[in-house]
Amino acid sequence: MEEKPNYHMSSAEFRQWGYKTIDWIADYLENVEKLPVLSQVEPGDIRAKLPNSPPQQGESFAEIFKDIDEIIVPGLTNWQSPNFFAFFPTGISAPSILGELLSAGLGVQGMLWATSPACTELETHVLDWLVDMLELPLHFKSSETGGGVIQDSASSASLVALVAAREQTTADISKLVAYTSTQAHSSIEKGFKIAGISSENLRLIEVDGNYAICPDALQQCIEQDIAAGLTPFYLAATVGTTSSNAIDPLPELGAIAQKYNIWFHVDGAMSGTAALCPEYRWIHQGLELADSYCFNPHKWMLTNFDCTCFYVRDRSKLTQSLSIVPEYLKNQASESGAVIDYRDWQIPLGRRFRSLKLWFVIRHYGIEGLQHYVRKHIALAQEFAEWVKSDSRFELAVNPPLNLVCFRHKGGDRINQTIVNSLNSSGKIYLISTKLDQKVTLRMSIGQATTEKLNVQQAWELICQIADAN
Template identity: 75%
Template sequence: MTPEQDYHMSPEEFRQWGYKTIDWIVKYWENIENLPVLSQVEPGDIRAKLPENAPQTGESFEEILQDLDRIIVPGLTNWQSPNFFAFFPGAISGPAILGDLISGGVAIQGMLWITSPACTELETHVLDWLVDMLGLPEQFKSSGTGGGVIHDTASSACLAALVAAREQANADINKLVAYISTQAHSSIEKGIKIAGLRRENVRFIEVDRNYAMKPDVLEQCIAADLKAGLIPCYLAATVGTTSSNAIDPLAALGAIAQKYNIWLHVDAAMCGTAALCPEFRWIHQGMEFADSYCFNPHKWMLTNFDCTCFWVKDRTKLTQALSIVPEYLKNQATESGKVIDYRDWQIPLGRRFRSLKLWFVIRHYGVEGLQHYVRKHVALAQEFAEWVKSHPSFELFVNPPLNLVCFRYKGDDKANQTILDTINASGKVYFTGTKLDGKLILRMAIAQAKTDKANVELAWQLICEVAESLAVTV
């Protein structure tokens, strides 16, 4: 009998190609500043290079790796470039990538405690660590009634919190009202839509001159809704809005949420990481009012996507909203009540071993290493803001609380759009805009792992050059 054909990579082949893949990544990073930050391809360019049909027989891994350079790299917008200042960052690190690689190699499912106890217990433990690391209230620790879990994104965390809030209200869904600021992230509005609340029952609360939610307006709004027979159930506050990094006043909002028995969810997707440093913990003042809280280590804490840390004050409210236990998932450990089954803390059933990468990052950097980068990025942003303020053709739009600078060329939207488009088309730097008070605002988010002062200087130099050329042509 001839041995059966085996199409798998042998362990030795995996080792060989694993090394080459690591080498490929190192080379990609070393070359990243020579690549345009914003991909310069046109729609359809990438697909045009791909064969119409899948191959019938296997191809060599060498060819596959070559096609990365030939087909994929030109179509990347290089988020890991130190000249990437767009949107919010997605900072990564070596230990995070390797922790994630281990997660891929062991490839366990963490849906139940029994399906890999280490996946559940490491996650609970590291999220307890983070409560202390960030100076969050004790209510979020697993030793009490709370606890933490890793979600894919802040969108999903916000949706899970909302479903818990909706179930807590236990009333006609058509009467439930959710409150967010006009500056809240679009994912919150999307979550409200997914959870089935009526779109006309979302209140976009007015903001103050720093773009933070106005507590008095919120309370008036709640009163009006109650008078109209509606039922306030969910308030989403933001610590560091996407447009301008505004910090909603948690203490004042929280007192109102408590008074009216409304679930308070706090989204600190990017800025939460700042609380690693005691001097920035003021952003979380009032957090003791929060029923749930999330931030994304995959933005500013050097941990690969996806990794959103999500805590609740009362875990039973979350699990009651999300638990359904069929026969094929029953087991003694679950029935003993001694373990956490994280499937009941999230939207999907399946889950990857995501705490590994977070554990690796915290251990590799230590608290002090992580603090170092937060302080560095905030200092760079503050310096950039000074340059803006001292330049006659630019204005600072708001005082940057942390690492996001919102500014504007003293001209119309068209001029600002030209600056944005010209620089992004050059491929040297990538940054994005937003609208505040109907005006186009330029944003510099400074938080990529390898961003140094020279990169921020380069960006500012390019911005000034384009602005100068505008002044000449006008």
């Protein structure tokens, strides 16, 4: 064989296979409803189809595409199916996909302002836009003391908030105590482990009948800890918990945080997006007391993962905690103090140009288009909740505040578990269960980009059929 001078794809080949990939995605999304929602493969099935050794010589893209169809697709759990009701939605949309594509094509690093000023400035700008779009407290704007940054996930956002909070304290790390609810996301506890604070020092405060944190119980616990010589330093509240979409009472919690000088972090991972609509902005009442906040456009705002918008009241507290400046990262722009270097706002050094996809989504849909989807999903969820209420075999676990309906068959854990397992193994829909008050509870999360009323109706019919048969 003749020696190859250059193994790159030519520009013409890139165009050809690029179009092909675009077409493949368009076809996939047009047909995803026909695929099983939960992948039906067994452990090891995918690997068994892959060659043991990597190729010595390059292969054609035609071969790669064949394997995508034959090997990869059967191993997908299809999050973009309109019949996906598990966990929380993971948003994608055409403009967002193209934003990711453009970011990949540019291949720039946004670790410092100087390493691509547009990457930093567009991010700051779009995150400022979102303060207005959600009517968030103004101190989260970059023109004030705060500012926003894109993190990969709410997990990382709560971790950097925790680290910033910890760095404000002078007490020994073993004396620091933090507070969240029994219903908070597992990432809060995981962040604790990573940040070196014993999970014994994380207090899981009891919740009320709606699974929202009890301010009185919090206050009592703080007083006890202080009396025991400990230092309360961090409180994480949730706007829309994972299990039941509970909304913690931010005004009361914020007042307590202020009284005891505790960093107040609010996690609005999925539900924060609802504040795009004025009628749902009550979920953020009290947010003006928060030191930090995040919500995930990658959940319910049609934007590809990863895109968590994280805001801080005082950006200097964040950068003081995370900035380390070796010689090779010094540059004139950074030293002038006139720019943001987002590497100091996050755990990794490198960063992709993630604001492109968010910018594309906001510009393509407009505020109006994004509000449309929030309203649509909430309306569908409320309608589903009515069906549950009107069926004597079922009950709501809580009244759904937004787009997540938690309900159960009154016949006990076993029948509820049977319903989940049957639904998921059918491949027709995917939903998951949780436990509320120790009882298996079904979660109907409605938020995929293409979910229509018919999909929700079919899901309910399927649930009723399984209930009938058991």
